[in-house]
Every structure is written in C-alpha cells, then in structure tokens.
Amino acid sequence: MRIGTWNLDARGTARHREFLEGLACDVLLLTEVHPDLELPGMVGHHTFHKMARGQSWAAIYARDLWHLPDPHPASALAIVDGIRVCSSVLPWRGCAGYFPWGGDAGPAKTAYAIDNVVLEGAPDIWGGDWNTSFAPKGYAVSPASRTLLRTAARQLRLTIATDELSNQDHNDQSIDHIAVPDHWTVRSADRVRAQAGRSMLSDHDAYVVDVAPA
Numbered sequence: 001m002r003i004g005t006w007n008l009d010a011r012g013t014a015r016h017r018e019f020l021e022g023l024a025c026d027v028l029l030l031t032e033v034h035p036d037l038e039l040p041g042m043v044g045h046h047t048f049h050k051m052a053r054g055q056s057w058a059a060i061y062a063r064d065l066w067h068l069p070d071p072h073p074a075s076a077l078a079i080v081d082g083i084r085v086c087s088s089v090l091p092w093r094g095c096a097g098y099f100p101w102g103g104d105a106g107p108a109k110t111a112y113a114i115d116n117v118v119l120e121g122a123p124d125i126w127g128g129d130w131n132t133s134f135a136p137k138g139y140a141v142s143p144a145s146r147t148l149l150r151t152a153a154r155q156l157r158l159t160i161a162t163d164e165l166s167n168q169d170h171n172d173q174s175i176d177h178i179a180v181p182d183h184w185t186v187r188s189a190d191r192v193r194a195q196a197g198r199s200m201l202s203d204h205d206a207y208v209v210d211v212a213p214a
Helices: 014-022 106-121 143-156
Strands: 001-009 027-035 043-046 058-061 066-072 075-080 083-089 126-131 159-160 178-181 187-192 205-210
Touching: 001 126, 001 178, 027 083, 027 126, 043 075, 058 083, 066 083, 066 106, 075 106, 083 106, 106 126, 143 159, 178 205
Parallel strands: 001 027, 058 075, 083 126
Antiparallel strands: 001 205, 027 058, 043 058, 066 075, 075 083, 126 178, 159 178, 187 205
C-alpha cells in the first residue's frame, strides 16, 4: 500500500493534479485542499469546514471510501478497505485561539485537536500537516506538542514513518507526517519534491510511505 500526504496550499491546477497522479498512491491524506479537486479513478472526502481562502482543511482520496463525520473541524475521517483513515491539520505556532482550536496556549490547542482525533476518530492510518517537526529544536507549536503527538501515536499503536525526513528547505525535519499501524512493515518513506519544471507547486513537499499491511 502506498500512502501519500501533501499540503497543496489551496491550489488545484492541472499541474497539481498531475503531480498527485504521479505519486501513484492508493490513499492520499491531503491538507489545504482546493474544494474542486478531482483525481481520476479516486473519490475524495473533504472536511465540512473551510479555511480562510475557501480551501478544505483536509481531505482523503482513495479508489473507494466511506466517509465518516469529522472528528475535529480540521480533520477528515473515512474508511478505506475496512481501515479507519484520518487526515489532519494541527495547530501551528501563533495560530488564533478561536474556532477551530480550543485552549489558550499552544500545547492546549494541540491537545484539544489530538484528543478529538484519538477519541472520536481512532484512526488506523493518520497523517497530514501536523505543524510539528520531531527534531529536538525543530518547528513546533511548543516542545510539549512533540510529546503529545508521540503519546497519541502510542495510544493508537501507530508508527510515525516520516519523523526523520527533511522539510522542503532542508533546514528542519518534516512537519507533514504519515503514521501507520506499528505491526505493519514500512518498506520505504520518502520526500517528493513538489516541483513542476522550475516552479514550486506548494510551500510543502509531498511525502510517500510504502507499507506492507500485516
């Protein structure tokens, strides 16, 4: 199974569709998704709520899926081949304290979003733009957010397969992640440059994980 994640930065041109098709994924966990995105041979499920520019917070694409209620306004949830799959945007440094985030401090916002995903979503596969690098001094809402995410992954019995991959600028580790069941075999985890010719398609690169389900 190939699982990919990418923050599209609200863009949805033909080049973006071609790039996504080129990833050749079975499941896509997308964030900041243009509401009209269509991918040949795949169906999509977007979050009900939208971001400031009209893009969906998150979406899941697969050959077939059964959509479920959003466990959090910034997270999409669906069943793909009997597996619960979740795509999330998690709080970033300096994000506002109002909807959809709860809590006043950075860690409280992250904890609120994670609790909703873990308790309401209980995903078997979870990914998206978590806005957290797992480098000790990498980008994050706060150092506590790394601990919160690690703890959530353990609760869900997931392995974060992307935690040591680099970001687009090679100055930090990725803040976009894919977590899979810890009893699955991770064959590979790669960063894919989000570029068409000389043009960057997004301010995030894509990440693809190839796994063998147990």
